Amino acid sequence: MSIDLHNAVAVVTGAGSGIGRAAAHAFARRGARVVVTDLDAQRAHAVVEELGALGGEAVAAACDVTVIDDLQAVRDLALHRFGRVDLVMNNVGILAVGPVEDIPLEAWQRVIDVNLLSVVRSNLVFLPVLLEQGAGHVVNTASTAGLLPYGYDRLPYTATKHAVVGLSEALALYLRPRGIGVSCLCPAGVATNIVEQITFYGEPAPPQGPAFPVVDAESVGELVADGVSENRFLILTAQEAAAELRELGADVDHYLSRLTKDMP
Template identity: 50%
Template sequence: MQHLAGKAALVTGGGNGIGRAIAEALAARDVRVLIADIDPHAAADAAAAIATAGGAAIAVACDIAEPDCFERLRDRMISAFGRTDIVVNNAGILLSGLPLEIPVAEWQRVFDINLMAVVRSNAAFLPGLIAQGAGHLVNTASFAGLYGYAYDRLPYAASKAALISLSEGLALYLRPLGIGVTCLCPGPVRTTIMSRAKFLNAGLEIRAPGPQFALQEPETVGAQVVEAIRENRFFLPTDPQVRDVLIRRATDFDGFVEHQIAHPHIVVPART
């Protein structure tokens, strides 16, 4: 999608963090943006900031766990902009706890938001994108879905791994139909997701993907996403060094797991 000016984009979880940065980066390219967020104040603040900068944005409060959320967002896109060209499925949640102490209901909650919400988004938006023969999807996964480095966020990691697989399959199906797919896999990025996460066990170590990955700013990621849409790139890690990790993993899977057990990267003191 080389020409972005005049396009219309939906960004879920667009009130803060990576979602807001993506919305602002798109708006800076003259894309009209609908910012959807469970926090109405965050959504409104993000839309107002874009408008102040000369862009076009509207805010909609929406819980993507609600069954009809994406149908309502689709209809709002049509009423506000007349079309949808870009769908950014960015909203997600994180849960921390020991594997045997995470209730099944919490697994279901994480998967419903991190994975099944994208399935519901596809059901609402893909028919229109296919009918117009053009568009782009961006699904926000994570380094956690690419390889194992922690055991306290298994619902999050598993849901993001499933989202990577879903995105890859969608690319096989949609690219021949003129629709691009980008799977965004963030490593460490300065967001509020940890502060908003649910912690079921006190004192757990917080393990990170590796010491080579520096903390990045959301604005950097937003710019990366815009370029990936323009270049129709599928795999978008926020730090290219992760490719070396994936090669080591694929070359010797058992050795990689042993290394991850023996050399955990701890980033903050245990919570109390």
Template identity: 40%
Template sequence: MSDRLLGKRIVITGAGSGLGRAIALRFARADWRVAIVDLEPQRAAEVVAEIENRGGKALALKADVRSVSDLQTVVSRLEQEWSGVDVVVNNAGVGSAGTVVDTALDDWDWTLDINLHGVIRGCHLLAPLLVRQRDGHIVNIASFAGIAHAPAMAAYNTAKAGVIGLSESLRAEMLPHGVGVSVACPSFFRTNLLDSFRTPDPRLQQFAERMFQNASVTAEDVADDIFRAVHSNRFMVITHSEARWLYRFKRWAPKLFFRLVAKRAAGFASKKAKQQ
């Protein structure tokens, strides 16, 4: 880590549960002060208590990443309590599945507002704290869905691909200011994302449930990868070994990769037609 991030102050959105909680506990274990930002104050308070019971230091902050004023309050509290922050993790997110046409426009708006615009708001409002001190790191939580673009996940794919593109732009813009950027692209792992899952198709709900339940990777595993990425200033964090292979496959053989995706989409459409 050399001289980077010596203040050891981190803020994480959506940290009251799931991956956000795992990231919070991982950094707290390394003696970081952790700001737990969550829409549900009770969940944030529980994570703070868990950290403090282990001898750590934490702060609970209520915020909805859809609200600019909420995030401005987070910025103000970080300045008041800690005189700034060293690492920003834009983690808050929701799950959704459905084709471009079948997904209701309200669900498109909901998914993009939280999963993409929430990250944009976090970067826009919190990055200036890091630029000012000419040090720090930003972690944006995307998904391997933003790379693979599997069918029947249109809104989710779009949001996560946007987070990857945002992170690539941000990485170049932050470099002159001494601020690092990472984008995490996990595949399915054991988490509570289904608690906020929307889909017009019960089959997609059942598929997602199976994938999450059968996942061999845990939220703690992903948090470990993110912890290492921050300390090594690594940009792309693809947490699953099979996803790393698919990432290379798509880059090296894009036409073949698309044929496989198209075949899967055709199979999905065929099953849907038979049920109608």
């Protein structure tokens, strides 16, 4: 059931920077043709040039994941240019950070729209293509913040990333019997431009939650490509998160007590 990335057609959102860019490179290194999409068209074009210079085949598209017409245009571009879509990586995420009572409703709505409803839109647009083929793969980028209570100063992020994990697990139940793989990428810290995607509210809070090692984006791209090739559901960048998740699962009250014990 796993897809062969050689000659596969991959669509990646938010691929102009960071993890999306690195995944586009890793897919192209394995011979995939890549539709590089980003809100920032210049960034998408720059990544296509990089891939072209390395011998890859890629096309750029401006795509805002909050606009379903943009995703439909990306699907049409992929089908027109390459004839099929094998892999869809829903990768865009933003953060609203601040004390719980200082994050306004509009910020919540924006984070839900970008982090969660983007995946819903993508499913509506791309799943009919994959289901018709009876083959393909979906990667949803969540976060360790989607597995663990990763800090109370970024509740919209934590809530939407948990939603992406839950959505992805249930989607796997639906799609695996239909020949389509699902992976959920849950990175810990990755050195990217993610700070550009953060809107801050109120006074900064002290660090909270578990701290994991920070890795470079290129290695995450490789992990994603390997995870797709091996049809693995959970892709972690820090194995420490798995131990933390086991601890949470064993006794959530005990786990929360440990985290809050030393908090101010």
